[in-house]
């Protein structure tokens with residue numbers, strides 16, 4: 381597979397509703413979209429890095445530098461047999477798993493299309509739909525209860541509530557009282573410390589499926605200590621950027637559930653390694669989300685067809701985020717399950733007219 385052309389743009393989509401988590405409020409989604417071209421076929425990848433380093437330390441400016449100066453030029457004009465072959469191009473760089481994922485995932489799409497196979501099949505997944513839950517941002521408790529009810533009505537199989545100090549136990553008490561049988565989780569986005577143990581232990585009373593990333597974004601060790609102190613299983617998100625991070629977390633019982641975001645961990649190959657390692661430890665995984673546009677969302681759906689994705693993911697309906705998406709195919713949940721797009725690769729096509737309205741002119745790279 382010889383890639384002779386790449387196009388990189390920045391896409392800006394307003395969010396239907398602002399999304400608030402412990403670290404701040406997002407009102408729009410700004411992301412790089414990479415198109416790779418070879419032999420008349422195109423592969424698509426979407427980056428999940430934020431403009432500022434408030435989720436992880438990676439941010440858009442540094443990622444774009446790496447993509448433009450090194451990753452894209454290194455990819456062009458050479459023949460690549462399969463995604464594994466990209467390793468010498470991607471492995472030398474410290475961090476920047478999101479920049480790497482943008483290119484790696486676009487290559488998987490292109491490669492699957494060159495084989496005329498759906499991405500799920502080349503990844504080793506099966507099935508026509510995946511189970512999904514929903515991630516609800518921070519807001520007034522009354523409104524949150526209404527939103528829980530509305531999403532349960534649509535069949536969502538798990539409700540994840542964003543929490544932060546001062547917006548946690550009271551919210552959980554209200555939610556658990558109103559919805560006694562619902563599968564509930566919380567996501568703290570790293571806003572607590574070990575000194576908050578008493579508060580985190582109080583969450584044990586609400587029968588949560590797991591607590592996602594309660595402590596610092598870079599501290600697996602303290603999560604292991606916290607897991608010794610609380611009964612609710614810990615799920616890690618921010619702490620896990622490579623399979624080696626996941627190994628350390630599993631070996632030390634710092635995570636009993638693993639959130640895999642391919643965009644966070646360098647793409648599908650690393651996601652699959654993490655998936656397989658977690659399975660060996662008998663630890664379930666699920667697919668997280670980063671408010672993706674249709675390209676990132678389609679990638680996440682295909683990855684979620686692997687067998688150890690046994691918990692509902694955050695890959696919810698595109699219409700929850702955007703009034704109009706950059707892909708032509710609607711990615712909408714039906715009875716709590718997200719259908720896997722059909723066709724070769726990720727199975728979605730770009731809405732070029734709309735894309736032109738919401739993105740910068742493409743920066744073109746040639747072999």
Ligand code: OSB
Nearest residue numbers: 435515617668669670671672694
């Ligand atoms: O921690 O999982 C997270 C969104 C942006 C940044 C971090 C996170 C999230 C979400 C939303 O929880 C997931 C989604 O609906 O895409």
Ligand code: MG
Nearest residue numbers: 567592593617
């Ligand atoms: Mg999270």
